[in-house]
Amino acid sequence: MRRSTWTTKLITALSVIILLVIWQVGAVWLDAAVILPTPGTTLSALVSLVQQKPFSLNIITTIGRALRSFLLIFIVGSFFGILAGYSKRVHAFLVPFLVLFKATPVMSVILLAFIWFSSGTVPLFSAFLMGFPVMFIQVEQGVQLISPRLREMTVVYGFSPFRRLTHLVIPSMLPSIVTGAKASLSMVWKVVIAAEVLTVPRYGVGSRMQLAQVHLETAEVLAWTLIAVLLTAVGDMLFIAMLSLPKYIRRIRWRKRKVEPCN
Amino acid sequence: MQLTTLSKTYQVTEAPLVVLDKFSYTVEPKEITALVGPSGCGKTTLLRLIGGLEKPDEGNITKVEAEEGPISYLFQEPRLLPWHTVLQNVELVLRPWFEHKSERVARAMEFLHMVDLHNYARFKPDQLSGGMRQRVAIARAFAYPARLMLLDEPFQSLDTSMRWSLVKAFLTLWEQDKRTTVYVTHDVPEALLMADTVIRLTSRPMQILETLRIDTPRHERSLGDPKFIAMQARFYT
Numbered sequence: 001m002r003r004s005t006w007t008t009k010l011i012t013a014l015s016v017i018i019l020l021v022i023w024q025v026g027a028v029w030l031d032a033a034v035i036l037p038t039p040g041t042t043l044s045a046l047v048s049l050v051q052q053k054p055f056s057l058n059i060i061t062t063i064g065r066a067l068r069s070f071l072l073i074f075i076v077g078s079f080f081g082i083l084a085g086y087s088k089r090v091h092a093f094l095v096p097f098l099v100l101f102k103a104t105p106v107m108s109v110i111l112l113a114f115i116w117f118s119s120g121t122v123p124l125f126s127a128f129l130m131g132f133p134v135m136f137i138q139v140e141q142g143v144q145l146i147s148p149r150l151r152e153m154t155v156v157y158g159f160s161p162f163r164r165l166t167h168l169v170i171p172s173m174l175p176s177i178v179t180g181a182k183a184s185l186s187m188v189w190k191v192v193i194a195a196e197v198l199t200v201p202r203y204g205v206g207s208r209m210q211l212a213q214v215h216l217e218t219a220e221v222l223a224w225t226l227i228a229v230l231l232t233a234v235g236d237m238l239f240i241a242m243l244s245l246p247k248y249i250r251r252i253r254w255r256k257r258k259v260e261p262c263n
Numbered sequence: 264m265q266l267t268t269l270s271k272t273y274q275v276t277e278a279p280l281v282v283l284d285k286f287s288y289t290v291e292p293k294e295i296t297a298l299v300g301p302s303g304c305g306k307t308t309l310l311r312l313i314g315g316l317e318k319p320d321e322g323n324i325t326k327v328e329a330e331e332g333p334i335s336y337l338f339q340e341p342r343l344l345p346w347h348t349v350l351q352n353v354e355l356v357l358r359p360w361f362e363h364k365s366e367r368v369a370r371a372m373e374f375l376h377m378v379d380l381h382n383y384a385r386f387k388p389d390q391l392s393g394g395m396r397q398r399v400a401i402a403r404a405f406a407y408p409a410r411l412m413l414l415d416e417p418f419q420s421l422d423t424s425m426r427w428s429l430v431k432a433f434l435t436l437w438e439q440d441k442r443t444t445v446y447v448t449h450d451v452p453e454a455l456l457m458a459d460t461v462i463r464l465t466s467r468p469m470q471i472l473e474t475l476r477i478d479t480p481r482h483e484r485s486l487g488d489p490k491f492i493a494m495q496a497r498f499y500t
Contacts, residue, residue, distance in 0.1 A: 153342040156314055157356040157407060158333055167355060171346040 037219040045219035046226060054203060061203040063231065065120075066185075066192045069127035073184050076128075077135025078177065084136070085143020094136075101133045110195045123195035123204070130191045131184035138183070142176025178243060185239060189232045205231070264290040264313070264330055264411070264443060269322035271308055282308045284468040285322065292327050295437070295444040297454035299498065300464030306447040309469065310336075310413050313445060326411070330443045333360075335409035337417035341396040343388040343403075349375065350384040353403045360408050374406040375399070378432050394425040398432060405436045412437075414446040418453070426450075430457060434481060451498045452486050463498060473497070 020039055027038040037045070049055055084091040109129050113122040146169060154164045196206020205228055212220035271283040282305040290296050298306050311317045313324060314336050343352045353371035354364075361367045375381045378398040388396050397417060404412060418426040430453060437444065448454050454461045455477065463472040475494060477484070485491065 149338070149340065149342055150344065152316060153336070153338070155316065156334060156336040157403075158359065159356075160359070163355075163358065167344060167347070171344070 034216050034218055037222065041219045042222045042226070045217070046223035049208075049220065049223050049227075058203050058205055058208055059227070059231070061201075062192060062196065062205040065123045065196075065204070066127065066188050066231075066235070069124045069131065069192065070181075070185050070188050072124075072128050073131040073135050073188070074181055077132050077180065077184070078139050081136045081139025081180075082143060082173075085140045091140070098133050098136065101129055104129075106130055106191055106194060107198070110191075110198050113195070114199050119199040119201040122199045123192040123201070123206070126195045127188045127191040131187050134184040134187060135180040138176045138180030139173065142173035142180075145176065146172040182236070182239060185235060186232055189228065189235065193228050264292065264327060265325040266290070266309075266313075267322050267325065269309070269312060269319045269324070271305075271312065271317070271320050281468045283312075283319070284470075286469060287322075288462070288471065290443060290445060291460065292329050292443045293441045294459040295446055295457055297446045297448060297458035297461045298464060299448060299451060299454050299461060300469065301466045302449060304464055304466045305469035306464065307415055310415050310445060310447050313411075314413050330411045332411075333407060333409045335404035335407045335412045335442075337400055337404050337412070337414045339416050339419055341388065341393075341400040343396060343399055345388055348385050348387055349380060349391070349399050352388070352399060353406050356403055356407045370406055371402075374402040374436070377405075377436055378402045394421050394429065397421065397429060401429065401433055401436070405440075410442055412442050412444040414444065414448075416448050416450075419448075419450070426453070433457075438481075451495055455491055455494055456481070456484050456486070461494075 023036075023039050027033075027036045027041075030036050033041060080090070080094060084094050106126065109126045110122060113125045117125060150168055150172075151164075154168050159167070193204075193206040193209070196204040197210045198206075200207045200210050205224055209221055209224040209228075212218075212224060266286060266288045268285040268287055269283050270281075270285055273280040273282060286305075286309065298309070300306055308317070312319050314334055343349075344355070347355065350368065350371055353375060354367045357367040357370060361370065372381055372384065375384055378401055380395060380398055380402065383391060383395065388399065391399070397420075400417065418429050421429065434457060446454070446458060455475075459477060461475040461477065463475070464470065465472055475497075477494075479490075486495070
């Protein structure tokens with residue numbers, strides 16, 4: 001990760017301010033709230049949204065959908081990724097599926113899914129289909145990162161399959177699993193909201209966005225967009241925090257252990 | 264350990280590569296047997312067959328009772344798990360053999376002490392030098408309750424003084440618990456100083472040229488000794 005000093009932080013802050021100024025100037029110049037409301041109007045729309053009654057329900061429903069599809073992607077993607085990484089046959093079998101999933105436009109998936117399923121299931125299904133290849137490809141590559149030399153060492157020193165899994169396979173693959181999970185998680189948010197916009201389930205950030213758009217409440221559309229951006233950002237942050245948790249725990253344990261004499 | 268008519272052929276792009284052709288030899292138990300031969304003559308293949316990493320096309324390997332069971336293998340590289348500490352790397356191979364963690368840690372520390380790395384127990388392998396990493400591998404090989412040790416030029420990648428100190432570290436550990444050891448090398452002086460029996464080998468397919476028996480106790484051996492100079496000379500003809 002790049003080091004952030006106070007200068008770089010200042011530059012980032014400056015860039016945010018410039019963005020807001022451009023927005024403000026553009027809105028004043030256009031002078032039409034339907035096309036582009038000012039940042040202030042958007043903010044007050046956001047505040048009134050938060051105060052509305054089913055606000056948390058909309059957010060929670062969307063988060064629930066995103067997390068469920070992410071979990072599904074994580075489990076299924078890892079499972080098939082490992083299988084395909086170890087077996088050329090499984091890989092050959094899964095290639096057409098992957099090409100299909102990767103090449104199909106998100107919108108066709110959503111539209112087709114809407115024909116097949118109820119509106120609540122569509123976001124889940126579409127996000128899974130879009131995120132699965134990302135996770136799968138990373139995990140499959142991760143299997144190739146397992147050193148054959150270290151594997152041989154574990155064979156000679158009589159590691160059981162379980163010990164090999166926990167001490168060789170998983171640690172070797174961890175970087176790829178993390179990359180895949182991160183990439184598919186940020187993709188999941190976008191697809192879930194897009195699917196909600198198109199299928200308008202009862203609750204959901206995307207549904208609200210669509211309704212606001214129909215009523216030409218541009219400030220509200222922008223406010224919901226801000227919420228979506230925040231959700232993605234918070235999701236990423238939580239994910240990173242979760243990753244540093246084991247390191248943190250280890251440091252505490254290690255400090256405790258340091259007190260006891262070695263050997 | 265009896266090696267009987269071992270054969271191994273690799274299929275390398277059409278032309279078959281005969282590495283071992285009916286190779287037979289009897290390794291004396293609880294001794295160090297050094298195999299000296301040119302690079303690529305099949306020494307490593309023989310070691311891999313003994314270690315069970317590969318199967319012979321033909322022939323078999325019969326071990327005496329004292330050699331049955333777990334095998335320690337010292338590779339050309341240390342082959343340590345980079346995400347574990349030095350201590351964990353040694354402790355991990357002891358898991359099935361010692362039930363209590365305290366027991367395993369104590370044994371691991373004991374052997375790390377012998378290779379003079381007890382102060383580095385909490386270090387990760389990539390924080391150590393190449394020689395130190397190979398010493399961890401030696402500690403692991405000895406801590407593992409193996410009845411048979413296989414060494415595949417484990418000191419090759421190091422400079423002369425480091426090699427010599429590792430050889431000494433190895434011999435100190437070995438003298439305390441004599442296990443049947445097969446040692447593959449192309450370094451003649453090292454073989455003469457370490458082994459009870461030194462075998463001179465031809466290039467592929469590997470055959471025995473001559474078997475040298477060295478009865479001089481290890482601590483009395485010297486490369487300057489006329490007897491050892493004469494033995495060395497046989498390898499450079």
